[in-house]
Amino acid sequence: MKLIVDKLGVRRDGRAILADLSFTVEPGSSLLVLGPNGAGKTTLLRTLAGLLPATAGRLWLEGGKSDQSLGELCHYVGHLDAIKSSLTVEENSRFWQRYLGGTGPVDVALAGFGLLALKDIPAAYLSAGQKRRLALARLLLAPRLIWLLDEPAAALDQEAQAALTAAVTARLGGGGLVIAATHQPLDWPNEHSLRLQPTARAA
Numbered sequence: 001m002k003l004i005v006d007k008l009g010v011r012r013d014g015r016a017i018l019a020d021l022s023f024t025v026e027p028g029s030s031l032l033v034l035g036p037n038g039a040g041k042t043t044l045l046r047t048l049a050g051l052l053p054a055t056a057g058r059l060w061l062e063g064g065k066s067d068q069s070l071g072e073l074c075h076y077v078g079h080l081d082a083i084k085s086s087l088t089v090e091e092n093s094r095f096w097q098r099y100l101g102g103t104g105p106v107d108v109a110l111a112g113f114g115l116l117a118l119k120d121i122p123a124a125y126l127s128a129g130q131k132r133r134l135a136l137a138r139l140l141l142a143p144r145l146i147w148l149l150d151e152p153a154a155a156l157d158q159e160a161q162a163a164l165t166a167a168v169t170a171r172l173g174g175g176g177l178v179i180a181a182t183h184q185p186l187d188w189p190n191e192h193s194l195r196l197q198p199t200a201r202a203a
Helices: 041-048 089-100 106-112 128-140 158-173
Strands: 002-012 015-025 030-034 056-062 074-077 146-150 177-181 191-195
Touching: 002 041, 002 177, 015 041, 015 056, 030 041, 041 074, 041 146, 041 177, 074 128, 089 106, 089 128, 106 128, 106 158, 128 158, 158 177
Parallel strands: 030 177, 030 191, 074 146, 146 177
Antiparallel strands: 002 015, 002 056
16 A cells, blocks of 8 residues: 655645645655755644645545545654653553554563663653653554654664664564654665755745
């Protein structure tokens, strides 16, 4: 199944953030969305996830199930970690697993990002990099065909970046698609890039 975006346009508050944007992502491919601040990278990911409406063009998954929206097939991890500080690492993970409809063992997801030894620690005590790893562990808690990642490597040390690359490699090896907005080189398998430029114009 491949993702097709054809002449996509998105407007917010009367301004064009994305205009006439077209691209295709094949199964097993990763797409890095590049560009300066304000170019619309986060807007693109949120639109693909179904969190923002497209105002022009089309986006669809060729070969996807007709009874599922594109957003239902996506994992979206934004630049905010969406972690409850008063809950432990394990409790945060179990919440997201229930919310996402996952059924696998939480410990496997935590181990995948080096967090198993910290599972009983309140999230408030985690470093910025550990919080980012906890947010990314959600990717392993429930299966999704498409991963949409906003600055996924922010605050990650080399070991955590290697864990992220391993998770992405496994997802791509299973025929999934990964799209990431990033300012950092990621060096992922079957990697392509899409560069955006600011297009905001008044209505």
